Amino acid sequence: MIIGQSGGPTAVINASLYGAITEGLDQTKEIGTIFGMVNGIEGFLSGKYINLTELKGTNELELLRTTPGAYLGSCRYKLPEDLSDEVYPKLFDMLNKKNIGFFFYIGGNDSMDTVSKLSRYAETIGSRIRFIGIPKTIDNDLVLTDHTPGFGSAAKYVATVVREIIVDASVYDNKTSVTIVEIMGRHAGWLTAASVLARTFKGDNPVLIYLPESPFNQDAFVEKVKKSLETTPNLVVCISEGINDGEGTFICESSGEVGLDVFGHKTLTGAGKHLENLIKDRLGVKVRSIELNVAQRCSSSNLSETDLRESSNAGVFAVQSALKGETGKMISFLRRDDHPYDMSYQLEDVNLICNQEKTVPKEWISNEGSDLTDDFIRYVRPLIQGNVTIPQENGLPLFAYRE
Amino acid sequence: MIIGQSGGPTAVINASLYGAITEGLDQTKEIGTIFGMVNGIEGFLSGKYINLTELKGTNELELLRTTPGAYLGSCRYKLPEDLSDEVYPKLFDMLNKKNIGFFFYIGGNDSMDTVSKLSRYAETIGSRIRFIGIPKTIDNDLVLTDHTPGFGSAAKYVATVVREIIVDASVYDNKTSVTIVEIMGRHAGWLTAASVLARTFKGDNPVLIYLPESPFNQDAFVEKVKKSLETTPNLVVCISEGINDGEGTFICESSGEVGLDVFGHKTLTGAGKHLENLIKDRLGVKVRSIELNVAQRCSSSNLSETDLRESSNAGVFAVQSALKGETGKMISFLRRDDHPYDMSYQLEDVNLICNQEKTVPKEWISNEGSDLTDDFIRYVRPLIQGNVTIPQENGLPLFAYRE
Structure with missing residues (x-):
């Protein structure tokens, strides 16, 4: 499997990476090496990747869970709209040479556009590589999910x-x-x-x-x-x-x-x-x-334990879904109840998500556009619950750094 | 006793207030009511004060310790240089009417100027009110102390x-x-x-x-x-x-x-x-x-446990010192050792502190003014040690608020 990060970082984008790596390490029957694209698909196209299997059992892997930023490095690279562009066969050739069966991409709208294009291209050439998007954005603006990891x-x-x-x-x-x-x-x-x-x-x-x-x-x-x-x-x-x-x-x-x-x-x-x-x-x-x-x-100083857990679980669920044969999907959150908060993980068609933007519903905005309703408060309050203790050394947070 | 806060707030200025109040509440033999000036000496002069004795045994008092900002409200008010100005007899008249014996002022350079003037005026009129300054500034720029609470x-x-x-x-x-x-x-x-x-x-x-x-x-x-x-x-x-x-x-x-x-x-x-x-x-x-x-x-998200403890202790030590008869003094920190960090509380003449500014010594600045030496790192590192858990409610920090 290979995994990459794209777009602006969040405080928990590495928690999703952590979740995907740990699940990948557990699925020894189906997953051999876990590769990480360095600086997303843009970096991978120029030959930059690392072996993440080597993180197995290390303290570095545990630190990754609460490290802000994008451990693998990020990019803002848009694949061509035209699926007959030469970048597609080049990329698939690179993936095939590494014997990649599962491709995970953590990001927002634009990153889901990448997952959409790659899964559609895979279909046209009959490739069996599976492409799964793991949502991430502080903006909470992805459609077909109750909220997004990072928000x-x-x-x-x-x-x-x-x-x-x-x-x-x-x-x-x-x-x-x-x-x-x-x-x-x-x-x-x-x-x-x-x-x-x-x-x-x-x-x-x-x-x-x-x-x-x-x-x-x-x-x-x-x-x-x-x-x-x-x-x-x-x-x-x-x-x-x-x-x-x-x-x-x-x-x-x-x-x-x-x-x-x-x-x-x-x-x-x-x-x-x-x-x-x-x-x-x-x-x-x-x-x-x-x-x-x-x-x-x-900032890692105010992590929501709920958000951290869900972000990590989104990574786990992505690997599990790919192993079940899913492709062209994004992990989505379904809320069953506000109080007590009850949430489950599911999949949505990435093609219906990319390049869309979910804004705050008009009915949650009050006082001629200068306030929010109680319904909004009921929506958002469960998402900030729980505190996280960040590992410290010498009085400062200890983070994971790529070599 | 009466206590006030002045100048820009810090994350731990209320910890000093907490320390002084709790010690004042313990010294029942010598201290009756504990008054708080609202908006410093400027507010007190316009008749604004509250009774802090009523906080005894409340949860509010415990929350105060980790509440940022200035619970009593602050001011930026400079007493006249001329000690024959009419504000002085007016102020002492107000203090005497409330039977104040001990006056504590938490602040930086400018607040120590207030303590200096009041203690000097007290001497000229033979008043027995004792005036003690409790340092506070994120700027760490007070002289005659190793460092300042808040830094x-x-x-x-x-x-x-x-x-x-x-x-x-x-x-x-x-x-x-x-x-x-x-x-x-x-x-x-x-x-x-x-x-x-x-x-x-x-x-x-x-x-x-x-x-x-x-x-x-x-x-x-x-x-x-x-x-x-x-x-x-x-x-x-x-x-x-x-x-x-x-x-x-x-x-x-x-x-x-x-x-x-x-x-x-x-x-x-x-x-x-x-x-x-x-x-x-x-x-x-x-x-x-x-x-x-x-x-x-x-920000209360990154309180130094060392700083919080020292700030609270400075308040305690201020009350103890006033009870011993001290006046015209500021609480000062004396460092005995860096590693292990060893610090003690003492008193310095407030007249030698006010209106002075302690800057970073030239010998701690390196690389033609673009870096710091290891000596500076040895100085500052002990001051940020230890984390503090802030009481929370509904996922957010819980603070004390004046009614």
Whole structure:
């Protein structure tokens, strides 16, 4: 078998790798060597891979479970749409030379696109290699699954830090202030929405929460901030980086540069900074903006035990599914109940998942687009439960590093 | 007794409050009611205080120990230099009316200035009220003490997050990239220096570390980045917000606005952003800057058990010292040994501490101002040792909140 990681890292993408490796090591009858692509399919195409079987029984393998980032290295590489492109026979030739029977790819939307193309190409040439996608994204934006591995830990991180920022914002409470927290999420506001968990009572901060799913009106925003300051003198507002006017123009485009990444996504900076300047200009109050930045996807300090367990199990289930003959599928989570939380693993057609985006349902967004409903809270709360103790050495977390 | 908090919050300023309250509650023979100033001396002057004796035996008191921020609220209020100002008799009148015998103030440089003035005024009028300062600052910039409560936890937070950012920066390792991490510290680089602990081997990231103590030359910086990229393709650089040209001009002043706070300190933004643009312009490589921001002072996710214990003990020792008749003193830490770490509590004259600033000694800065020596590592490592489990509810940290 061979396994790779792709797209932006999360705090638990290596937990899925850990799950797949440990299950692969257990299935000695059907799986010989376990290879790891270095820097995803892009790296593999240039001949970069390692032997993961050698991790058997090592402490390194155990550390891998709680190591953030992508142990194998990642890539942002899109396979050609045209299945008659020469890269496909080249890749399958490489896979066949290593006697690969099972191909696992851990990633988000774009990575599922890779699994889709490879499984479809395999069908056209009658290859028996099986291709399974293991979901991963802090954005929680994959369709046909209740949620995605990586989201729960990122949500727990965001809710924790926002709760701490609320405490920090309240220390000078004889004054009026606005704190704007900018949270990751281009088109899907799941992670920003999770900041609602930081609230300790009704009406508590963050009083206002804005997602990309609702059109953002700057005048209405200023009015809401002004009104909220009357009851909450130290106001905390959470916004997605991707808030927009509902017609495709990002708020940050009002004042900053915008570029395109390799997948044609707009790269964003500064929605928070823009709104900071707006509030300063219009209301003249003390205001600061805080970008939570990469720690949202790489902090191991606030892992959700639920997320960690599910991510590892997704890796295990992927190997088991491939051995049962499945291909062209993604591991999916089915929620049976919220309370007590009850979840099971299943498979969905990867072709129906790739290049789709699941956003926060309109019916979970309230207060003219500035709050979340109790239904959303019931959805997200189980995903952040449980703490994880990270192995430490000399007072700092100990991680696994590829040689 | 009465106690207050002042200046910027830290993750353990409430641990000192906890220590002082619990010791005050134990000393029933000499201490009656324990009052807390709300929003420091500024709030107290406007009649804001609470009764802390009521916390006795409550869960709230136990939660206080691990609650970040300033439970009592803080202020940035400077008492007049002129001891004949009318605020002094007004304040002492208020203290006498409440029958206050012991006055404790938790804070940094500016708060020690308050303790100094009040104890000197008390002497002039023959007041028997005793004034003791309890140090607190993530900046570690107080003189006459080995280190300050709050620094250890902030240092542990910085080293942990920088280690995670290093992991995050290495996932696309077939490309060249520069990550600039901006860390708090206007004039003293202690916190930025602590990022050296994130290194796992000699030559590892963060390869370059710049403090305000060394003159920063932008051309030399670009050259060092260029050279470092040859051996470390995904380079991580840590800088203090206060890096400057050695003649008083902050690097961030090259491109951003600069204001003054109430104490006449320059308020800074954007040294990291400025250097990001510089590197992009000069070297044309992929570069990003990350501002660690307020989580450095308010995150409870990476408390140092050593720091938490010492902070609490500083509060206990303050009450014990006041009861022994001490006044005009600050609690100070004396280190007897690094390994095993051996520390004791003592007192220093607060007049010799206030309005001074302890910077990182030149002999601990190496490599023409871009690295730290092993002596510094021996100094800082003991301060981040030990983990603390924060009480949780529903997957999030549970904090104490003032009614």
